[in-house]
Amino acid sequence: MGSGPTADGRPGAGGRAQGAAPRRASTRSVTLRDVAARAGVSAQTVSRVLRIPDEVAPHTRERVEAAIRESGYVPNLAARNLASNRSKIVATVVPSLGSELFSETLTGLSAVLSPEGYQLLLGYTDYDDEREEELIRSLLGRRPDGICLTGTVHRDSTVAMLRTAGVPVVETWDWTDSPVDTLVGFSNERAMHAMVTFLHASGYREPCFVGSLLAGDHRSLRRLAGFRRAVNALRPGREPRLVDASDQPLTLESGARLLDAARRAHPEADVLVFSTDVLACGALLAAGSAGVRVPGEVAVTGFGDVELARLVRPGLTTVSLPNARIGREAAALLLRRMRGGSPEVPALDLGFEIRSRESA
Template sequence: MTDERIITTTGRPTRRSTQSVTLNDVALHAGVSPQTVSRAIRRPDLVSRDTLERVRASIDATGYVPNLAASNLASNRSSTVAAIIPAINASVFADALQGLDEVLAEQGYHLFIGSTEYDPGVEEDLIRAFLGRRPDGIFIVGTVHTPAARELLQRARVPIVESWNWTDDPIDGLVGFSNRDAVRAIVEYTHDQGYRHPTFAGRFADGDSRALDRRDAFTTAVSRLHPDDVPRVLDSGELGVSMDAGKWLLDRALDLHPETDVLICASDVFAAGAVLECHRRGIRVPEDLGVTGFGGFEIARHLVPTLTTVAIPNRRIGTVAGEMLLARMADPGSPSPRIDLGFEVVAGQSTRHRTGEDA
């Protein structure tokens, strides 16, 4: 097919072939050389204001999209960062991505986002796929990976920030908190408030190392604080993480462990479902049953009663990770920080609170 161009009454070139508008088309439309167009795109500070305005107007008029792949090959930079998270529909990870994107976008970086659905094999595939697109940096939720995934990341030769947990052996940069310490803190808190028969409720998929850390921390803390009590753990299984699962977990706790005096949930989502089901059943919270969550979601503040939870700095994790990546991408020789942002046990109305006289 011949490449026949038509100049419309607006001066915008169109094509009868399927080929896209080229840099030469922009140059012809603007009345400048292709080299000037290229310079205006890559180094606008090197062209005059009048020329820059003409080139930009022609880019708009022609619908030209720069070939970033060719530019990336020339500069060995892609201006992209890969973000690998467990689930796109989880607000905690969405908050982190928001913080990450805001920091990176200011410096002209764009995000590639992939979701593993807590499957280590999918994570490995995503790492391979993203590395094939040559990102300038990688943000990844988690510190436990398959041997192959870990080797890929170690050989990537780009800055990497792991997050959402803590480890003594990070691949590169690390920003997060200890899930084990966080669960131990909430178990100790409920113990201090007089609870003696806690049940832990969550989703413990094999690929979710953070959830498994929380479960193990619970059983360890209960064995220490309640040596005569058998640790009670319930798994939502195929129901996943949802308010419906929280209702089901409450049902199971009351059915299998009627002695439960506080339901410690691995997510605020579970806790919200449990609290609402308590309302429907006429179970008083916290008088008849205490309920706690994990994550510090917005819903924790709006439930009635408000939710006792472990608040995690979700957005701050993304912001700090973005700052770390920018520093390392600008200076690959700079050190790889490891920043523990911690957590906070937030006392809500869903657990009773002992006074000095009660203690």
């Protein structure tokens, strides 16, 4: 058993003075030279295994890889990236972390970028333009090689910052004629216009829009614009019916509350046109529990075609979007730009489909 400090305060055998710094041997991380010594090779050979493994003899590579696993060595990517002036990071900005749709897009991004050695650095805006600007400034400070944004509406100061930074940018999930750099998406306005036109052709004459009117929820506002344009064209002189969902979280329970609010505010409405599937599916589930016949008493539509839209009964009529493909195509454009190239098609419209099911 080790002794304590001596009378003059010096550590005794096996002891250490209170407050003294820990020994270096107990805190330092495993180095590349440690791995080399363990594997019985040079540090240069370990470096080659990490950077260009195919150029190292298989038996040597296996020995080095075993030494890396056994020692717990973690390469210093920050130092390597500093030397190459590449961070191998793609900063990704989404409005919410709880949406299945954005999750599928992130999966598509990662599926293309990860094999090329890139990692996603994720941030969310909570539908707040000021927060988006602060977030992008913070992300740019980490020197990403590229940036993927959700949406095409940003503050002027945010756009100026992005263009000054000179980092390749791809915008997604909407459409604009003047992208910051490159663009992969679809028109939310045209998609909702197509849905209302489809409903009109199916015999529905009294639609009611149910969705967020929050200033920062630009995609919902674009969908509202499409709804208004279609109603004005198909039913001239009619004031479009609206139910504001801005104060409701994006949950199934909110959809139930909005079903009740819409039927009380607009009992004459024959179809509730929700701006997102989550709320629409919540409304369908609530209607079933309350004995409200869909579409007999009121029809319901959504936007997004999430998995639940295909599982609820009746099945949800909705706008189907190429969520994962948006991510893959966005990643491909970014890769081309990060390698110094110019894409042949810098703006790619992937379109949408009206998915007709039993709810309308």
